[in-house]
Amino acid sequence: MLERLTTQVHSLLKERYKLTNVAVEWRNPPQQEQADFATPVALQAAKAAGVPPKEIAQALLSVLQGLPDVERAEVAGVGYVNVTLQPSALLKLLLGTQEALTARPINEKDPPVIVDYCGPNIAKPLGAHHLGSHIIGQVIINIYKHRGVRTIGWTYPGDWGTQFGKLAVANRLWGKKKSGASTVEELLALYVRFHKEAEKKPALEDEAREAFAKLEAGDKELRAFWKHVVDTSYAALDALYARLHVHPDVVTGESFYEDKMAPVLEEGVRKGVFTEGEKGALIVQFAEDTGLPPLLVRKSDGSTLYATRDLAMIRYRIDTYHPSALYYVVDVAQSLHFKQLLATCRLLGWDMPEFEHTVFGRMRFADASMSTRKGTSIRMEQLFDEAVRRAAAIIAERKDTILTDDPAGLAEMMGTGAIAYGILSQNRKMDIIFDWDRMLSFEGNSAPYLQYTHARARSVLRKAGGAPGALPTSSAGMTPHERALVHALLAFPGVLEEACVHRMPHTLTNHLYTLCQVFNAFYNAEPILKAEESIRSLRLSLTALTARVLQTGAGLLTLRVPERM
Numbered sequence: 001m002l003e004r005l006t007t008q009v010h011s012l013l014k015e016r017y018k019l020t021n022v023a024v025e026w027r028n029p030p031q032q033e034q035a036d037f038a039t040p041v042a043l044q045a046a047k048a049a050g051v052p053p054k055e056i057a058q059a060l061l062s063v064l065q066g067l068p069d070v071e072r073a074e075v076a077g078v079g080y081v082n083v084t085l086q087p088s089a090l091l092k093l094l095l096g097t098q099e100a101l102t103a104r105p106i107n108e109k110d111p112p113v114i115v116d117y118c119g120p121n122i123a124k125p126l127g128a129h130h131l132g133s134h135i136i137g138q139v140i141i142n143i144y145k146h147r148g149v150r151t152i153g154w155t156y157p158g159d160w161g162t163q164f165g166k167l168a169v170a171n172r173l174w175g176k177k178k179s180g181a182s183t184v185e186e187l188l189a190l191y192v193r194f195h196k197e198a199e200k201k202p203a204l205e206d207e208a209r210e211a212f213a214k215l216e217a218g219d220k221e222l223r224a225f226w227k228h229v230v231d232t233s234y235a236a237l238d239a240l241y242a243r244l245h246v247h248p249d250v251v252t253g254e255s256f257y258e259d260k261m262a263p264v265l266e267e268g269v270r271k272g273v274f275t276e277g278e279k280g281a282l283i284v285q286f287a288e289d290t291g292l293p294p295l296l297v298r299k300s301d302g303s304t305l306y307a308t309r310d311l312a313m314i315r316y317r318i319d320t321y322h323p324s325a326l327y328y329v330v331d332v333a334q335s336l337h338f339k340q341l342l343a344t345c346r347l348l349g350w351d352m353p354e355f356e357h358t359v360f361g362r363m364r365f366a367d368a369s370m371s372t373r374k375g376t377s378i379r380m381e382q383l384f385d386e387a388v389r390r391a392a393a394i395i396a397e398r399k400d401t402i403l404t405d406d407p408a409g410l411a412e413m414m415g416t417g418a419i420a421y422g423i424l425s426q427n428r429k430m431d432i433i434f435d436w437d438r439m440l441s442f443e444g445n446s447a448p449y450l451q452y453t454h455a456r457a458r459s460v461l462r463k464a465g466g467a468p469g470a471l472p473t474s475s476a477g478m479t480p481h482e483r484a485l486v487h488a489l490l491a492f493p494g495v496l497e498e499a500c501v502h503r504m505p506h507t508l509t510n511h512l513y514t515l516c517q518v519f520n521a522f523y524n525a526e527p528i529l530k531a532e533e534s535i536r537s538l539r540l541s542l543t544a545l546t547a548r549v550l551q552t553g554a555g556l557l558t559l560r561v562p563e564r565m
């Protein structure tokens, strides 16, 4: 449709001004101008044509006004051309929105995009930053897959390291069961107790290091204990992931790379990239202009590090999957780590795919008591339980206005959704503020508002006896509210693309928030069910499409929306 307008613009520019290859861009005009699309093409062409922009704009009106799809064309401001389409033409454009609701097919032969996310540490409390990684990572993966990009969501749990030595020591000293069958809670309590006691008795740290060295050397009993801890932790994580709608495609813990580091170390030494530091340690030194400090890849006692495992994993990913991109959804505290990793890969001469630290800011709690009491580590289950408890209280308090036959289900949906949405709706590159009131608000940019708006739209459709089949192809006229809603719906495909290209989930939440506001304004201003037949069917169709966009959008954001609320 807009292509047809573009063609007309092109031919006029060519015939009258001998201009070719001018890009014609259609934007949203300012709201008060009451038009559907605006193009700055006259402004862009003016210089080359040697004519004032308004003159070109005027000339464009004559060709645009004649088109059957165009209701009105006019010159605005310094030389913009504003176009208002016939309602039927505008409605046809909505097919693009409808199409964007279905996931595009994925070609399993395409080189994949690998998204590294979650990164929980086994046998250690999860940090607040893990929450951001799980949710932001999963949403980026969902949007990519929806847009037909072959994507692998990959988690890399920290299942190897001195924390296992600490746990083994703690378990020997204070564990209720010397082997097997302890719960995640008990393991965490042991971990916390170890740190407390080690403050008074530093020798415990040495014992822990020894225990880990024995584990690395393959001690049978310690291996069995390690396996038990890992299995217990994974089972708890699975339950949490089901609740968060987080579902990684590939899980390989740090331990998986134990035997994959030696070849990388060997290559680095052979190529002169890893050089000997103090007492036989291996380090990478970067060019001065990079400003990067040296990176340790092997300690003097021969043990490997986080960075060594990451290097081995990059090699493994490239060799096994030939990815087109590697994105690491990890918090800003690890910026230096990822800069050093990439620089090291370059020094090694590896042929790298696109590589990005898809950073997110520090997570901060608006409620000061939370941050002092819990530090930066959180029990995710407890956080979600708390959100659900608060949601249940709101539902109980509003029992006269909230309609539900399943308050517990609704509270779960609202509470878990509120946390996810609360994180996603912020620009990930900034600090992420965790604020209960804002997250659970019914009026703001929040999960409950989106869920409530969806339920409202569904309720209209139920009362109408179901959603209308196809979109109407024509309409006599359109009110400003209807037109505004059509535009909010039309923006959806572009928003998805934008959220995908920049890996910025808040682009999508912002848009859904606007859509909710525009829909609610329309709902409050225009009768839907009581409108005269032809208008009623247009309004019902717009309501149905709104509900579907909200549902699809929410799904991509790991949220669920209720039928009633």
Ligand code: ARG
Residues within 6 Å of the ligand: 116, 118, 119, 120, 121, 156, 157, 158, 310, 328, 330
């Ligand atoms: N386990 C790490 C942490 O807790 C996060 C892992 C991030 N991914 C990676 N490939 N380094 O900090």
